[in-house]
Amino acid sequence: MGQWTERLLAYFTTDGASDGGTEAVNGLIQLHRRIDRGFRNRDNYRLRRLLIAGGLTP
Template sequence: LRAAVENLTDRQLSRLDAAFAAHPEHEQVAVAWQCAQQLRSIYHQPTPAAGRAVAEKVLASFASCPIPEVARLGRTLRQWRSALLAYFDTGGASNGGTEAINGLIELHRRIARGFRNRANYRLRMLLIGGGLRHPRLA
């Protein structure tokens, strides 16, 4: 269920369909999986206009889904509507890289447990952020 639909073989897809059809209670899982695939497909469309169209469809439909988790996701996406749709207005720009570096810095700041020498702290942050190469690793 965690795999993307395009990465599944025909055999895996048929097994998944059989599992969904085996019990009526699996219907909610099937719908949630289809919603996840639809959400993923926003970023895999051939053009930004096509991606935006799928995003608009997701925004319009998820909040009214009878599955509580999908409905909650739909409400959250609706709150973030402008940020979600901005992806298509900016040519796919995001702050993901900045957030990744910030996460690394925060992790290593906690690990450092209070550097007293600012120069050493700066060098360590540059090293983990990719701004320097460690002499022993070069």
């Protein structure tokens, strides 16, 4: 059997559940860490994250 067999079968045994949402949020967090590296103020850091994630409108 191939290397994807276990993952493919897990998709069907969990009724199609995946961790795609979690991975998407994790990707956004990693992006923010790269972009926000220069911020010293915690409030500015938080606001920048909300702007990038779409939680605030400029």
